[in-house]
Amino acid sequence: MNNNSVKPIRVILADDHTLVRAGIRALLEKLPGVEVVGEAGDGREVLNLVKTQWPNVVLMDISMPGLNGLEAAARMAKEFPDVRVLILSMHNNEEYAWQALKAGAAGYLLKKAATAELETALQQVVHGDIYLSREISARLVKKFPLQGIADQKGPLEELTGRQREILQLIAEGQNTKQIAEILKVSPKTIEYHRMKLMGCLNIHDVPGLVRFALRVGLIPQEKLATG
Numbered sequence: 001m002n003n004n005s006v007k008p009i010r011v012i013l014a015d016d017h018t019l020v021r022a023g024i025r026a027l028l029e030k031l032p033g034v035e036v037v038g039e040a041g042d043g044r045e046v047l048n049l050v051k052t053q054w055p056n057v058v059l060m061d062i063s064m065p066g067l068n069g070l071e072a073a074a075r076m077a078k079e080f081p082d083v084r085v086l087i088l089s090m091h092n093n094e095e096y097a098w099q100a101l102k103a104g105a106a107g108y109l110l111k112k113a114a115t116a117e118l119e120t121a122l123q124q125v126v127h128g129d130i131y132l133s134r135e136i137s138a139r140l141v142k143k144f145p146l147q148g149i150a151d152q153k154g155p156l157e158e159l160t161g162r163q164r165e166i167l168q169l170i171a172e173g174q175n176t177k178q179i180a181e182i183l184k185v186s187p188k189t190i191e192y193h194r195m196k197l198m199g200c201l202n203i204h205d206v207p208g209l210v211r212f213a214l215r216v217g218l219i220p221q222e223k224l225a226t227g
Helices: 020-031 043-052 069-079 094-103 115-126 135-142 160-173 175-185 189-201 207-213
Strands: 009-014 036-042 057-060 082-087 107-110
Touching: 009 020, 009 043, 009 115, 009 207, 020 036, 020 115, 043 057, 043 069, 057 069, 057 107, 057 115, 069 082, 069 094, 082 094, 082 115, 094 107, 094 135, 094 160, 107 115, 107 135, 135 207, 160 189, 175 189, 189 207
Parallel strands: 009 036, 009 057, 057 082, 082 107
Antiparallel strands: none
């Protein structure tokens, strides 16, 4: 493929500290295939920027005046579902990460992360995956197990009951034929439901579905698919 034909990842950077934005922007501009198309200092400003700049990713702090990053992420999920939100936070706290995912964010990255991790996070969220800083992901699953999901608002509520059932079976390592046998339907029906749930979650591969199911507590770690 001709590299000139690859579109850059368009990023809007949102943080209420000007010097912090300048530092992060300098890092972003050194990454190949990344273009910073705007900066914002609060949630309302970033929403207005998204309307005109149509970024692929909004890299956003939680703590911003007027409209915080979580509320901005929730509004963006409804108004601009194709735009991926990656929260960049100083809070090494699974509660914040869970709130970010509930709000519709595609990832949660700590500000102390290395540049390589920032690049990885951008690549994963822009390709439809969920990304969580390594320090937080394991603690998040332990703190918010399956039984804590039912009454929570979050991405799982976008799925039908059958889609959630199939998602769990996929995450537990079952293939299309096995799932069809378990649910007593045809493999084509399973393929249809899988296509629909991938579309709802904007996750388009099985590893991404497994990571999503693990990170929202749909499956415990011991049932994580291997291989």
